Amino acid sequence: MPVHTFILNGKRVSVDVADDERVLWVLRDVLGVNGPKYGCGLGVCQACTSHINGKAFNPCSVPISSIRSSDRITTIEGLPATVGKPLHPMQEAWLELDVAQCGFCQPGQIMSAVALVEEARAKRRKVSDADLDALRNVCRCGTYPRVREAIKAGEARMPKAKRKPAKPKAKPKPKPKPKAAAPKRP
Amino acid sequence: MSANEETQMTDLEHRRPGGAGEPGAESPVDPDGATGITRRRLMGYLLAAPTLVAAARWDTEEATAAVPTVQLTNTLDLSDVLTAAALPTASLISVTVNPDGTVSFALPRAEVGQGITTAVAMTIADEMDVPLDKVKITLADARPELLFNQFTGGSNTMHSIFTPVRMAAATARGQLMRAAADELSVSTWDLRLREGVFSTADGRTATFGSLAEKAAVSRTVAVTPRLKTQHSIVGTDQRRIDAQDIVTGRKIFAMDLDVAGALPTMVCRPPTINGRALGVDNAAEVLAMPGITDVAIIPHSQQVPGGVAVRGKTFGQCVEAVRALKVRWGGSSVSGKSDASVLADLRKAQLPFTPPLPGKTIDETFTFHFRPGDPLETNCAVADVRKDRAEIWSCLKSPILAKQLEVIVMPPTTDTPGGAGEFGVAASMAAVACAYGRATGRPPTSFPINHGGELGFEPFATVPPIPASPVDGLAKAGVKRPKKKRARKAPSKKKKAPSRRRAQAKTAD
Numbered sequence: 001m002p003v004h005t006f007i008l009n010g011k012r013v014s015v016d017v018a019d020d021e022r023v024l025w026v027l028r029d030v031l032g033v034n035g036p037k038y039g040c041g042l043g044v045c046q047a048c049t050s051h052i053n054g055k056a057f058n059p060c061s062v063p064i065s066s067i068r069s070s071d072r073i074t075t076i077e078g079l080p081a082t083v084g085k086p087l088h089p090m091q092e093a094w095l096e097l098d099v100a101q102c103g104f105c106q107p108g109q110i111m112s113a114v115a116l117v118e119e120a121r122a123k124r125r126k127v128s129d130a131d132l133d134a135l136r137n138v139c140r141c142g143t144y145p146r147v148r149e150a151i152k153a154g155e156a157r158m159p160k161a162k163r164k165p166a167k168p169k170a171k172p173k174p175k176p177k178p179k180a181a182a183p184k185r186p
Numbered sequence: 187m188s189a190n191e192e193t194q195m196t197d198l199e200h201r202r203p204g205g206a207g208e209p210g211a212e213s214p215v216d217p218d219g220a221t222g223i224t225r226r227r228l229m230g231y232l233l234a235a236p237t238l239v240a241a242a243r244w245d246t247e248e249a250t251a252a253v254p255t256v257q258l259t260n261t262l263d264l265s266d267v268l269t270a271a272a273l274p275t276a277s278l279i280s281v282t283v284n285p286d287g288t289v290s291f292a293l294p295r296a297e298v299g300q301g302i303t304t305a306v307a308m309t310i311a312d313e314m315d316v317p318l319d320k321v322k323i324t325l326a327d328a329r330p331e332l333l334f335n336q337f338t339g340g341s342n343t344m345h346s347i348f349t350p351v352r353m354a355a356a357t358a359r360g361q362l363m364r365a366a367a368d369e370l371s372v373s374t375w376d377l378r379l380r381e382g383v384f385s386t387a388d389g390r391t392a393t394f395g396s397l398a399e400k401a402a403v404s405r406t407v408a409v410t411p412r413l414k415t416q417h418s419i420v421g422t423d424q425r426r427i428d429a430q431d432i433v434t435g436r437k438i439f440a441m442d443l444d445v446a447g448a449l450p451t452m453v454c455r456p457p458t459i460n461g462r463a464l465g466v467d468n469a470a471e472v473l474a475m476p477g478i479t480d481v482a483i484i485p486h487s488q489q490v491p492g493g494v495a496v497r498g499k500t501f502g503q504c505v506e507a508v509r510a511l512k513v514r515w516g517g518s519s520v521s522g523k524s525d526a527s528v529l530a531d532l533r534k535a536q537l538p539f540t541p542p543l544p545g546k547t548i549d550e551t552f553t554f555h556f557r558p559g560d561p562l563e564t565n566c567a568v569a570d571v572r573k574d575r576a577e578i579w580s581c582l583k584s585p586i587l588a589k590q591l592e593v594i595v596m597p598p599t600t601d602t603p604g605g606a607g608e609f610g611v612a613a614s615m616a617a618v619a620c621a622y623g624r625a626t627g628r629p630p631t632s633f634p635i636n637h638g639g640e641l642g643f644e645p646f647a648t649v650p651p652i653p654a655s656p657v658d659g660l661a662k663a664g665v666k667r668p669k670k671k672r673a674r675k676a677p678s679k680k681k682k683a684p685s686r687r688r689a690q691a692k693t694a695d
Contacts, residue, residue, distance in 0.1 A: 001476075017500075018476055022655045025502035029450060034442040035435025038501065039562050043656045047562060052665055061659030066667060076435035091433040098425040102299025103432030104439060104563045140562040141299050 005069045008033070009078025015064070023059035023067060024048050027075065035076035035107045039138070046137040049108035049115075050075045056115035076107035079114065083159060090114050093154035101141035109137045113151040117158055127155050228349065230357030230411040233280060238361055238401040241280035242353030279326075279335070279347075281310060281354040283362065287382060287395030289316055291351070292326035296338040296583045297428070298561070304427045305344055306351055312419035313355035314362075316382035316394060323427065328578070328585035338583035356411035358401075365401035366392040440566040440580050448568050451497040451619075452504040453484060454511050454652075458518035462486035463494045467512040472496065475510060477503035486517070508652050529553065569619035578619065 005014040008031065015030050024041070027033040027050075036059055039047035043061035050059055051074040052067075059073075067073070079088045087095075090113050100106045112135055120127045132148045139147065233239040282290045289310055297303045307321040329336055335346075359379070366384035367374045369392050377384045382394040431437040456462065463483045466472070473481050477499035486492030496507040520528075567580035578585075660667060 020657075021500060021502050022657075023659075024655075025500035029500035029502075032444065034438075037439070037562075038441060038564055041501070041505065041655045042653055043659055043662065045562060052660070052663065055663050055665055057663035057665065058659045061656040061662065063657050066657075066660050076433075080434075087434070094433045095425065095429050098429060100426060100429055100432040101301070102561075102563075103428065103437045104561070106432050107435040110433060138562060 002065075004064045004067060006067045007070075007072045009074055010072075010081055017064055019065035020063045023062045023064055023073070026064050027059055027073075033075050033077060037104055037108060039105070039108075044136075044138070045105070045108075046112060047105050047108040049111040049137065051111060051115060054115070054118060056112050074111075076111055079111065088114065088154075089157035089159065090117070090150070090154035093150045093157055097146050097150045097153060099143055099146040099150045101139075101143055105137055105139045105141075106143075109139065109143075109147050112137050113147070113154060114158075116151065117155045120155075127151060228353050230353050230360070230409045232357060232361055232403045232407045232409060234404055234406050235282070235402055237285060237398045238283040238358055238365075238403075239280050240283075240354045240358035240361060242350040242357065279332075279350060279354065281314075281351070281358050283358055283394055283398040283401065285395050285398045287393055287398075288320050288322050289314060289355075289358070289394070290322040290324065291354075292324050293347075294326040294329060294332055294336040295343045295347070296581050297325060298338070298581065298583070300343065301426055302343045302347075304424060306347065307427050308419045308422075308424055309348060309351050310355045312417050313352045313414055314359045314382070314394075315379045315418075318419060318424060318427070320382055320394075321427075325581075328582070336585055352413055353411065356413050357409055360409060360411045361401045361403075362394060362397050365397045369397065369400065439563055440568065441564060443568055443579050445568045445570065445579060447570075449479065449497050449499060450501040450504050451480075451495055452501065452508050452652075453491075453493040453495045454508045454513060455491065455493040456486070456513075456515050456518070458515070458520060460486065460517065460519040461515045462492055462517040464514040464516045466494055467514065468510070472507050472510050475503065475507050478507050481507070481511075502655065505652055505655060509654060525555070567619040580619075 001016050001018055003014050003016050004026075005012060007013075008027075013031060015026050017026055017030060021030075022041075024036060024038065027036055028038065036050050037047035038060070039045035041060045043058045046058060048058055048060050049056050051057070051072075052062075053072050054074075074082060080086055080091065083089065088110075090110050094100065094106070094110060099109075116131055116135065117127055120131060132151060135147075137147075229243045231241045231243060233241055279291075279294060284290060291306060291310060293303060293306055295302055303323040303325075307318060307323050310316070310321045311318040326336070363374050363377060363379065363384065366377055370377070370384070370386050370390050372386050376386055378386075383391050384393075384397075385391045426432070428437055454463075462485070466481060466483065469481045472478060475498075478496055479499070480495070480497040482495050482497075484490065484492040484495050494508075494511055494513050496504050496511070498504045498507060567578055567582075569579075570577045
């Protein structure tokens with residue numbers, strides 16, 4: 001079987017699995033990283049939501065062959081390290097508002113929340129109600145109202161200093177957009 | 187807090203607890219106001235152990251009955267019945283004070299998000315005047331001796347367990363106070379208790395931890411503790427005690443358990459109700475698939491939702507194997523029926539309504555199709571089945587029921603996982619895992635596929651047993667991948683790609 005390598009929670013890992021093995025099984029069954037939960041395996045419930053290069057994705061829906069050696073995959077276990085603290089500000093907000101009930105969907109909720117805030121910041125705006133409406137992480141306990149509150153609280157807590165190094169990366173992205181939009185104007 | 191503890195102690199070594207003529211039984215606590223249950227008296231017990239262990243017991247008039255006779259006039263609702271059913275074994279749950287100053291309690295219920303571990307921790311912290319974070323709640327192993335006292339349901343946990351837990355905690359507090367008085371050479375009247383520390387007027391202190399072993403008893407003793415009259419933590423807003431584990435992804439669910447030798451296992455369920463697997467046409471072929479170690483038929487019964495199980499190194503491999511299975515199904519109890527025919531039968535069976543009453547009437551018919559409620563967590567149980575015993579790891583709301591379902595539940599298990607979304611894991615999952623273990627001699631992780639199947643209901647329509655996991659996750663996430671680079675890393679797709687082009691070319695020709 002081919003060896004696949006990528007960066008998982010800041011550390012390089014190599015796994016010997018078939019090309020079509022979905023990343024979720026690589027994380028859970030091969031590497032023993034259980035934060036991303038197996039809810040549906042169909043990219044619907046979002047319980048496995050993790051980050052690839054800072055963007056939210058569902059590992060259940062990505063074959064390992066799609067992952068490059070330079071890809072940085074972050075699961076809930078590696079989230080605090082991205083801010084160099086014992087807990088990510090979003091996790092702190094989650095605790096403060098006592099969001100969780102059974103907890104099964106919550107790692108995915110938090111990973112989606114962090115990515116949502118980063119995405120909004122890349123667009124130089126705050127998370128809107130429309131953004132929150134677009135979240136698709138399923139919660140069987142119905143913690144949605146607290147999830148929404150916590151995302152806004154977490155957004156306020158997320159360090160702005162950390163944004164600056166991210167901005168130069170984010171800035172070039174908005175630039176091509178005007179270029180793309182420019183042909184539309186005339 | 188009041189330092190006065192009115193207690194009476196009795197040597198019970200050769201006597202039945204709560205027996206007639208016992209001092210403890212003569213001066214019972216009767217917390218009727220808390221539970222609404224009458225004719226029962228609550229006793230505290232100190233249990234013989236290396237460290238302080240305290241329990242409570244409902245002393246009932248029919249104390250020897252395994253299940254109390256509950257007069258319907260005394261019961262208000264399901265919860266009262268469940269509470270009454272839990273009474274006879276309430277003495278078997280106990281609070282332990284540890285030398286490190288923590289207080290531990292193994293809750294004989296399933297925590298599936300209701301927050302009962304937090305509520306019980308609050309109850310104990312309140313009654314013992316110990317900080318909430320010093321109370322450690324675990325989930326108890328299956329304990330058949332608890333009978334109906336290990337059933338999670340009917341929104342009954344706090345109803346049934348609140349007072350016994352308080353009694354056990356109050357018994358422990360009283361004994362700690364006696365030990366502290368002895369240790370500090372003062373009367374219990376001269377002690378103050380705050381945050382798990384006893385202190386005297388002249389500033390000397392004794393902690394719960396330092397007293398844990400000193401307060402232990404070598405013979406089981408009955409006491410009559412006094413419950414606190416004012417709550418300091420109960421009724422206040424507290425966060426879940428498992429919140430930290432949840433937000434960091436450390437909370438363990440059944441599927442996260444790492445049991446030596448256990449591998450992912452999935453069950454291909456029949457496409458019809460009560461269908462049974464007659465045979466597998468391509469068992470050898472499926473067994474040869476990557477990672478697959480076993481293919482086994484699980485006989486279907488009323489208790490065990492059977493099918494064909496596959497065991498592999500990853501769930502992904504199991505998904506592929508289940509999809510590849512060619513199973514001959516038979517024995518459905520609904521052959522020839524459909525949603526429409528069932529609905530028609532129901533309409534025929536419907537009793538005619540009473541004649542219209544005077545005035546305006548509205549006559550409408552509404553059809554509600556059955557929808558099983560499922561947790562988000564995939565149902566899962568790990569079973570280690572041996573010739574003479576079996577061990578199950580799962581989040582079962584009725585482990586005793588699991589036992590009735592031909593599952594042998596043997597303590598001790600080290601990790602009792604939490605469960606998700608109200609339902610916990612259906613007991614039949616443990617049965618499936620056990621049946622699989624018997625069929626293959628393997629300790630599997632059992633994961634039945636059809637949501638709802640574990641409740642005994644399945645869709646009528648014949649559907650593919652399980653869809654393949656998607657492959658477009660990166661595109662959906664907005665991660666762009668140039669096709670050339672992707673092709674380099676996926677040689678198998680590279681091979682397929684030209685063939686598709688050729689096929690297209692041929693059709694174009």
